[in-house]
Amino acid sequence: MSHVVFRGDEQIAAGTALEVALVAQRLSGEDSGPPVLIFDAEGRQVDFDLRGGPGDLAARFATVEEPVVARGRGRPKLGVAAREVTLLPRHWAWLATQPGGASVTLRKLVEAASRGSAGPDRMRQAREATYRFATVMAGDREGFEAAMRALFAGDPTAFEARISAWPDDILRQVRRFAGEAFETAPPG
Template sequence: MSGYAVFEGERRIALGGRLEAAVAAQARLAEAPDAILLIFDPEGRQVDFDLRGGPWDIARRLGEVPEQAAPRGRGRPKLGVTAREVTLLPRHWEWLAAQPGGASVALRKLVEAARRQAEGPDRRRAAREAAYRFAHALAGDRPGFEAASRALFAGNAEGFAAAIAEWPADIADHLRRLAAEAFETG
């Protein structure tokens, strides 16, 4: 997926991380206080940043200021393991208990295998949704929007490219970035 994008009308003025986008938006507003800017996250959603203060203030609010590393304590490191309840039938518990490492290890392996199997379809779906959200916000009233949307959700890369060919270059380029994984196969 793409980074955070700052648009002023049809023109993309920045593309990068959250902090880069926020600082670029702040700089543009310093030059042109009446400018209307839209900022999009990598999932194609419009986001707002608090642009008050200087870049350091923005970085602090975004949590991008490095914290001083705390000295590591003794003992095992925290792995982020969360205990929750799982409801299964007795035969499922029996099977899990018979697995090497026990129920927890077997469940983690099953979840990881399912995540890997669904990774491609999930990435394609997320790319389609991100591209659609962005296109709807910046090009929903443009000729070819409906054709582009149909092609996007049908996985028709050629139809999608043809539908957005006449759109402003920065909008079409960002849309191609967001949609790139939507057209991958495999």
């Protein structure tokens, strides 16, 4: 599920961008009721262009397929992007002594660092997604500030105690976003 649609405290739909856009389009045509809000998988509120009919929406949200490029002669492109890196002279001197050169060494260092921080990165992303969603949907609810303090302090018991009185659909979505926010990172 990449997106969810809320109308007030109620989750109306969940699914792909096109699926939720069609639901949001139908709901936004109704004059009464709270506004329709769409959230992505990172807890961000998103605004879709809902103009036109279902066919227009389908065309707008269609995935663009990459054209198949005939493989030519020579070395295959590996998706390597050249960018500038600013280092101190002693760093350049150290890189120059490494087997394979500076590029190989930097790639290895980045890979090792990204593997080592995967757990903490997931926790941070889950906390940020939870915070973004909860700010919009529960920012005026009792216990919001204490819940967010508990979220960022890594206290699942206090977090759960503060959100337990929130409406069911909001509560369920907050818990889904917070799923990895309290996992302990593997020792590294």
